[in-house]
Amino acid sequence: MESTIVKSVDYNAYFGDNHVVKNVNIDIPRNNVIAVMGPSGCGKTTFLRGINRMHELIPGATAKGQILLNGEDVLEMHPIFVRLKIGMVFQRPNPFPNLSIYDNVIAGYKLNGIKLPKAEKDKIVEHSLTRVALWKEVKDSLTKKGSFLSGGQQQRLCIARAVAMEPEVLLFDEPTSALDPISTSTVEELFHELKKNYTLIIVTHNMQQAARVSDKTAFFYMGELVEYDATKQMFTNPKDTRTQNYITGRFS
Amino acid sequence: MTQLENEIADIKAEVVSMWYLVESQLKKARTAMLHFDRDLAREIVLKEKRVNAFELKLDRDCENIFALYCPVAVDLRFLLAVLKINNNLERIGDIADGIAKYVIESLSDFDHKLFTNTELITMFDDSISILSDTRIAFEKEDTILARSIFKKDEVLDRINANAIKKIEDCIKTDLGMINDALYVLSIIRKLERVGDQAKNIAEEIIFYIEAKVLKHNEEEAEKD
Numbered sequence: 001m002e003s004t005i006v007k008s009v010d011y012n013a014y015f016g017d018n019h020v021v022k023n024v025n026i027d028i029p030r031n032n033v034i035a036v037m038g039p040s041g042c043g044k045t046t047f048l049r050g051i052n053r054m055h056e057l058i059p060g061a062t063a064k065g066q067i068l069l070n071g072e073d074v075l076e077m078h079p080i081f082v083r084l085k086i087g088m089v090f091q092r093p094n095p096f097p098n099l100s101i102y103d104n105v106i107a108g109y110k111l112n113g114i115k116l117p118k119a120e121k122d123k124i125v126e127h128s129l130t131r132v133a134l135w136k137e138v139k140d141s142l143t144k145k146g147s148f149l150s151g152g153q154q155q156r157l158c159i160a161r162a163v164a165m166e167p168e169v170l171l172f173d174e175p176t177s178a179l180d181p182i183s184t185s186t187v188e189e190l191f192h193e194l195k196k197n198y199t200l201i202i203v204t205h206n207m208q209q210a211a212r213v214s215d216k217t218a219f220f221y222m223g224e225l226v227e228y229d230a231t232k233q234m235f236t237n238p239k240d241t242r243t244q245n246y247i248t249g250r251f252s
Numbered sequence: 253m254t255q256l257e258n259e260i261a262d263i264k265a266e267v268v269s270m271w272y273l274v275e276s277q278l279k280k281a282r283t284a285m286l287h288f289d290r291d292l293a294r295e296i297v298l299k300e301k302r303v304n305a306f307e308l309k310l311d312r313d314c315e316n317i318f319a320l321y322c323p324v325a326v327d328l329r330f331l332l333a334v335l336k337i338n339n340n341l342e343r344i345g346d347i348a349d350g351i352a353k354y355v356i357e358s359l360s361d362f363d364h365k366l367f368t369n370t371e372l373i374t375m376f377d378d379s380i381s382i383l384s385d386t387r388i389a390f391e392k393e394d395t396i397l398a399r400s401i402f403k404k405d406e407v408l409d410r411i412n413a414n415a416i417k418k419i420e421d422c423i424k425t426d427l428g429m430i431n432d433a434l435y436v437l438s439i440i441r442k443l444e445r446v447g448d449q450a451k452n453i454a455e456e457i458i459f460y461i462e463a464k465v466l467k468h469n470e471e472e473a474e475k476d
Contacts, residue, residue: 249254
């Protein structure tokens with residue numbers, strides 16, 4: 001049986017008085033890819049950012065309930081520790097423009113003041129870039145700036161930066177929306193590889209992407225988790241009319 | 253309505269048109285057989301090409317929707333069901349065509365005593381009625397009517413099962429009937445298949461509307 005790695009219990013998120021995520025209860029199994037979808041403003045990104053406590057970085061943002069990582073409430077943990085365990089990749093590739101590819105990969109260690117011997121750093125860089133299928137493409141240009149890479153390569157570099165910290169969970173907020181179809185396909189292939197070692201939670205507006213890459217799909221609407229089921233089930237026979245209307249484009 | 257909804261509505265209208273054509277072919281096959289009307293039989297054979305053209309067009313239209321719209325959920329189930337219904341309707345068209353060809357081939361009118369003894373006319377009427385019921389079930393998305401097909405198909409199965417004995421009895425009393433008897437038996441076999449095709453169609457209608465797979469699941473079909 002699959003074990004649960006992330007569990008939200010009666011999770012609520014607010015921006016001031018605006019209640020944007022309402023009483024979400026969800027179990028996320030280890031080494032699965034979970035797609036989170038829903039119309040704009042449904043609370044999916046807020047929920048995602050709540051998982052690694054980035055939600056609270058916004059002034060006036062608050063949260064109630066629990067997000068459990070391996071049974072421990074992340075709201076009780078130190079945020080930095082949470083973000084080491086739960087990495088995040090954003091919509092637009094955002095490598096540090098002034099850092100080399102090498103330094104981008106180990107930026108998490110530097111920023112957290114973790115000093116490593118050169119051999120150890122080399123190992124992490126090679127390992128992380130291999131995991132994101134970028135090593136062969138950049139191994140001879142590790143000293144070049146990350147911003148010299150193509151959009152797809154930059155996004156994989158950002159994933160490598162997250163992977164370098166050896167997290168357990170990786171959060172992706174519309175990770176391919178700024179990429180061309182070829183780069184999108186490369187990143188999607190990567191998800192299949194990454195899930196062998198990590199649990200992936202992906203917010204996406206691209207329903208076909210959700211169908212292609214995820215094991216389970218969660219559908220949010222007006223802050224509520226409407227339906228959460230195996231992706232195959234959701235895309236062939238959704239239980240809730242709202243889900244059916246959304247995925248078939250009949251939403252009004 | 254979204255563009256996909258429009259496309260699906262067009263496909264539905266197209267399937268219904270094909271259904272009417274196939275129903276008309278089967279009705280004409282009955283008349284041609286009953287009145288030994290060879291001209292009508294020839295008309296059926298000619299119109300079979302239209303049935304085939306419908307099948308090809310529907311296949312192509314469904315393929316285009318799959319490629320262009322990536323349908324999911326009820327839309328996906330609808331198109332998958334249409335592909336199979338299309339195939340079943342085309343086969344029923346072939347059956348009408350086959351019966352018409354028997355009328356053309358036969359040297360003289362069939363012995364009507366065989367029709368009465370084997371319940372062939374009842375079987376023909378039931379086949380046409382079942383086909384028409386499946387169309388109504390499809391048009392109105394009526395799964396209760398679709399489920400009623402399973403029971404009606406049993407009548408055709410029973411007539412088919414009893415046919416050999418009845419034909420045998422007829423031949424025993426009049427050896428001159430052998431030729432006609434073989435035609436009648438072949439027609440009965442064909443009509444039994446119409447029942448099977450209609451049952452397949454009913455299963456597809458239920459799959460499309462309720463997302464339930466009844467194929468190869470007699471118990472579930474009866475329970476439902």
